[in-house]
Amino acid sequence: MVHRIFLQTCLLWLLSCSLTWAAQDRIPVRVGVFENPPIVTATPGARPEGISIDMIRWVAEQEGWQVTYVPDSFDSLVSRLHKGDIDLLVGIAYSDERARRFQFGRESLIGNWGMVFRHAKTDIHSLPDLKGKRIALMRGSTHSQALVELLAQFDAPFTPVYVDSYPQVLEAIAERRADAGVVNRVFAALHAHQPDVVVTSIVFNPIFVHYAAPKDASPALLAVLDRHLAALKADPESAYYDSLRKWLEAAPAERVPRWLPWTAVVAGGVLALALVIAGFLRHQVQRQTGELQRRADQLQSEIEQREQAQEHLNQLAYFDGLTRLPNREGFRTVLNQTLAAMHTDERLALLFIDVDRLKNINDGLGHGAGDLLLQQIAIRLQSVLRAHDHLSRFGGDEFVVIVSEIGESSDAELVATRLLQSLSMPIDIGSTQIYSSASIGIALYPDDAITEESLLKHADTAMYQAKELGGNRFLFYHAQQTARVVERLTLDTRLRQALERDELLLHYQPIVELDSRRIIGVEALLRWEDPDRGLVMPGAFISAAEDTGLIVPLGEWVLEAGCAQLRDWQRGGKADGVTLAVNVSTRQFEGRRLVKSVEQALSRTGLAPEFLELEITENVMLIMNEDVRSSLDSLREMGVRLSLDDFGTGYSSLSYLKQLPFHTLKIDQSFVSKIPGQAGDTQIVTTILALAKGLGLEVVAEGIETQAQYDFLREHGCEFGQGYLMSRPVAADRLVAMLEQPVLEGKS
Secondary structure (H helix, E strand, O other), X not given: OHHHHHHHHHHHHHHHHHHHHHHHHOEEEEEEEOOEOOOEEOOOOOOOEOHHHHHHHHHHHHHOEEEEEXXXXXXXXXXXXXXXXXXXXXXXXXXXHHHOOEEXXXXXXXXXXXXXXXXOOOOOOOHHHHOOOEEEEEOOOHHHHHHHHHHHHOOOOOEEEEEOOHHHHHHXXXXXXXXXXXXXXXXXXXXXXXXXXXXXXXXXXXEEEEEXXXXXXXXXXXXXXXXXXXXXXXXXXXXXXXXXXHHHOOOOOOOOOOHHHHHHHHXXXXXXXXXXXXXXXXXXXXXXXXXXXXXXXXXXHHHHHHHHHHHHHHHHHHEOOOOOOEOHHHHHXXXXXXXXXXXXXXEEEEEEEEEOOHHHHHHHHOHHHHHHHHHHHHHHHHHOOOOOOEEEEEEOOEEEEEEEEEOOHHHHHHHHHHHHHHOOOOEEEOOEEEOOOEEEEEEEEOOOOOOHHHHHHHHHHHHHHHHHOOOOEEEEOOHHHHHHHHHHHHHHHHHHHHHHOOOEEEEEEEEEEOOOOEEEEEEEEEEEEEOOOEEEOHHHOHHHHHHHOOHHHHHHHHHHHHHHHHHHHHHOOOOOOOEEEEEEOHHHHHHHHHHHHHHHHHHHHOOOHHHEEEEEEHHHHHHOOHHHHHHHHHHHHHOOEEEEEEEOOOOOOHHHHHHOOOOEEEEOHHHHOOOOOOHHHHHHXXXXXXXXXXXXXXXXXXXXXXHHHHHHHHHOOOOEEOOOOOOOOEEHXXXXXXXXXXXXXXXX
């Protein structure tokens, strides 16, 4: 007997220990929950429920988690997550700002968007109608914040009515404490059926709902959730889809009429009241029938409103808001459908269109003018296409055309020609006329590629080649173009390495006073000493540097290296009164960076500002805005000289020329090379000289190669010049010897 009791005691102790060990082996996970049905429901005193909770429980069973739910308001839970008081927060919408504070799961739980509801007696149909209204907003909601920002853009001030949950949003509307309110689509699908609460057509801010963890927590929890969610989403019969069906297709239980049990009792017990009961029943049936009809009408209205909302969402998802053309997703859908329906002997062309110089128009006239230009371009492109061709806007300045039913490549060429011709006439943007053009790349199916991705890539490659050739043209794709793109990418990489490895150097070309042939300045010209290719001229890499933005650090290097060299010459007494001319890219003006670069170069080298002259091309007129204008004024106030380079070839406006603080005009060598023989160019040169004299500007003629050109310019009042007749660009050591000569004679 004693042995048996002892044995039972041991078994009970072992069982208790095993249960304790099992509990200790389970991973504790604190999960924050708040009221946001059907994603999560956190009713006080009840177990949390909802789609996100179903997934947590399913994963917890698989992984052995010991889950503890922490109910609170959404704002409080976000604060707790930030402090690490909870391990997971369910049902939080992703945003870039939140991603900087928290870890988000890679797999989203569900997609969602914001919807605006109104009181039935309030007239609200669009965003401007919300101006001056009281709007119920859930604290901390992404959609609430998105609407606040959206209304700010529409200049529509309103009175916010903040609440803690989406059900409270609808309550505020129903009780007339608010005129309208914001909830999300998933909540609205099941709970937005209150009397006097009506959905509007305002739908906005598509987002995705995720699980989130503290920023500094181990990523293991989210990694486990991502792994299971990905597997569950891939299986249509999984617990994930069971949960969606359970919560998104749930219908409220039918209410049993209160009078039915009483009627049964009375009908069975009191036959004398049969007529009364019959009349009562008839009245009830009529009342219920009327109620059912009212609900049916309300349901039909809601269905129509949801169909409108869905149509609006489709418009947002597949169409460009600015031009009303199909967007990138709309294009992919149509192209894949077209390719799937094509027979083996059919052909198709893809035309990738890039509007030339749109950035210059945005910078010079503002983004509003750029948007109006894109709208007009879309209309013109569409007007010359055939009925079965398909035009899309990819965003920015890019359009794509699907040209189907073509027999020969010449058919695609004909379409491309019509597209370019449609842009040849000026476009009126308010009181301004703008001339536009485009670069078009063409890829053929199945000649060049058979997949959507490859066709698009090849057409894009051909477009870039057309753009490199000056734009306003089309090119068909060739395999060599891909090699050219790779070469361009390689060039960009090598050029960045050249800057890091000190492979760059400067050559200098003298600027001469024509009357005395005395050197009064030098122009710094960039060269690249490539270990593989030797000395590389700027024409081989400046264009690539402009496209990639590398021109900015290159320009800053030239500026500082040139200033340092001139200061060294000055200290040696070999460059008294000589100025340094440095070419400047329009991209260096962005963010007033040029002013900062000049200040830094002068400060580091000790060069006085009056010895520095910045040569700026006429393209600066296309980006003229307050920042550019104030940068030019600041440079002049510093004492730096400003020269307008390549004058006569670009976009100069005489009003700008009069207003802006330039010291010098440089006549482009394309005019100088044709004087004095060509009458037209001779007239242009003499006109520029007269104009400069009238405006009090100095003139430098570029590209002087013959004595006849030299004599003509001097006789017509041109003060300064540079060119091969006097000297080619030379290295710094050769330039020193030239500076020691009193005058330059002949051709070097």
